[in-house]
Amino acid sequence: MDTPPPQTEPTPPTDADVAAFQEQLGRPPRGLRAIAHRCPCGLPDVVETAPRLEDGTPFPTTYYLTCPRASSAIGTLEANGVMREMTARLEQDEELAAAYRAAHEDYLARRDAIEVLSGFPSAGGMPDRVKCLHVLVAHSLVAGPGVNPLGDEALAMLPEWWAKGPCVTPAQAPSDRD
Numbered sequence: 001m002d003t004p005p006p007q008t009e010p011t012p013p014t015d016a017d018v019a020a021f022q023e024q025l026g027r028p029p030r031g032l033r034a035i036a037h038r039c040p041c042g043l044p045d046v047v048e049t050a051p052r053l054e055d056g057t058p059f060p061t062t063y064y065l066t067c068p069r070a071s072s073a074i075g076t077l078e079a080n081g082v083m084r085e086m087t088a089r090l091e092q093d094e095e096l097a098a099a100y101r102a103a104h105e106d107y108l109a110r111r112d113a114i115e116v117l118s119g120f121p122s123a124g125g126m127p128d129r130v131k132c133l134h135v136l137v138a139h140s141l142v143a144g145p146g147v148n149p150l151g152d153e154a155l156a157m158l159p160e161w162w163a164k165g166p167c168v169t170p171a172q173a174p175s176d177r178d
Contacts, residue, residue, distance in 0.1 A: 004155050007144045010034040017044050019170035024066045031059055037141040039067055040162040046138045051115040060120045062111040063138035069161035074133045077157055086130040086150050096149060101127040103148035107139055
C-alpha cells in the first residue's frame with residue numbers, strides 16, 4: 001500500500017457502528033468500548049474492547065480488527081509465512097527486537113489505562129514472537145506509525161482494503177434514521 005489509512009480518534013460506538021460490527025463479524029460485539037479506528041470508508045475497522053468481558057473473563061486483545069477485507073488480506077500474509085519471517089528477524093535484529101518490546105509496553109500501557117490484567121500477555125505474540133498480524137495491524141492503526149514496527153510492516157503489505165467502498169452495508173439502526 002502506498003499510503004496507510006489516516007489515524008482517527010477513538011469515538012463511542014453508535015447504533016450504526018454496532019450494526020456494522022455485527023455485519024462484519026457475524027456476531028454481536030463483546031466488551032465493546034470504542035471505535036478505535038475508522039476505515040477511510042467511514043465504517044469501524046478496529047474496535048477497542050474491555051480487558052474483561054461482561055462475565056469477568058479476561059480478554060487481553062484490546063484492539064480487535066473488524067474489517068473482513070483487511071482481515072482476509074492479513075490472513076493471506078499469515079498463510080504465506082510472514083509471521084515466521086518476522087519472528088526470525090526478531091531473534092537476529094536487536095534494534096527491531098527492542099522496538100517490538102517497546103510496542104508491547106505501549107500496548108500494555110493502553111490496556112492498563114482501562115483495567116490492569118496482571119499476568120496476562122499483551123497480544124499478537126508480543127514481545128518475543130509474532131503470533132497474530134491482525135492484532136499488530138490493529139495496534140498500528142490505532143497508535144499510528146512508528147509505534148509497532150512489525151504492525152507497520154504488515155500494514156504496508158496490505159492492499160487498500162477500502163478502495164472498493166464499504167466492506168458491509170448494515171441496515172441503518174432506528175435511532176440513526178431520526
